[in-house]
Amino acid sequence: MTRKLSRLPSHAMARLVPAVATLAALGLAAPAWAQAAPKAYATNCQLCHKPDGKGTPGVFPRLTGRVDAIAAHKDGRKWLIATVLYGQSGAITVDGKPVRGTMGPFARLSDKDIADTLNWLAQGKGRAFTPAEVAAVRGEPGWTLAKVGEMRKKLAGAGVIK
Ligand code: HEC
Numbered sequence: 001m002t003r004k005l006s007r008l009p010s011h012a013m014a015r016l017v018p019a020v021a022t023l024a025a026l027g028l029a030a031p032a033w034a035q036a037a038p039k040a041y042a043t044n045c046q047l048c049h050k051p052d053g054k055g056t057p058g059v060f061p062r063l064t065g066r067v068d069a070i071a072a073h074k075d076g077r078k079w080l081i082a083t084v085l086y087g088q089s090g091a092i093t094v095d096g097k098p099v100r101g102t103m104g105p106f107a108r109l110s111d112k113d114i115a116d117t118l119n120w121l122a123q124g125k126g127r128a129f130t131p132a133e134v135a136a137v138r139g140e141p142g143w144t145l146a147k148v149g150e151m152r153k154k155l156a157g158a159g160v161i162k
């Protein structure tokens with residue numbers, strides 16, 4: 001059955017036109033970061049931090065809308081990379097709610113996968129993470145799960161992590 005748009009009754013056209021216009025506007029207005037999450041995020045992170053990166057209040061920290069602010073700080077960037085590499089455990093406060101969970105290490109991910117994931121979480125804001133930046137933190141001696149926790153305390157105390 002082929003039916004031309006022009007033969008649709010006018011009330012149907014009236015409903016169709018705004019719908020098409022809305023879809024077009026959504027497509028055009030979508031910023032670069034609104035693309036699908038990188039495969040590394042979808043495979044390794046979204047089960048807990050959710051497909052939109054907003055987590056579950058009190059259980060899994062929200063990352064989107066927080067990572068960009070943390071990444072604007074020099075030590076915040078390092079801590080973000082180290083957190084993914086070494087994991088994180090212990091009592092923290094996120095969005096005013098206590099979280100007491102444990103996240104395992106993701107050192108098995110490539111430098112590029114970690115950079116892509118953090119860039120997606122930062123929603124294209126600020127200076128982009130590069131694989132070289134991830135490699136530099138990976139190559140620094142002395143990082144442990146405990147050090148990640150200590151650094152988080154300092155950054156939270158300084159208001160970098162909220
Ligand atoms: C099994 C669930 C789980 C998975 C999978 C997971 N996380 Fe987490 N993540 C957590 C939990 C729980 C915390 C908070 C740990 C705590 O309470 O100290 C956390 C904390 C974080 C933090 C620090 C948040 C803060 O405010 O301190 C970052 C950044 C992060 N995760 C990124 C990632 C990335 C990137 C991935 C994928 C490579 C990932 N997570 C995979 C559960 C998970």
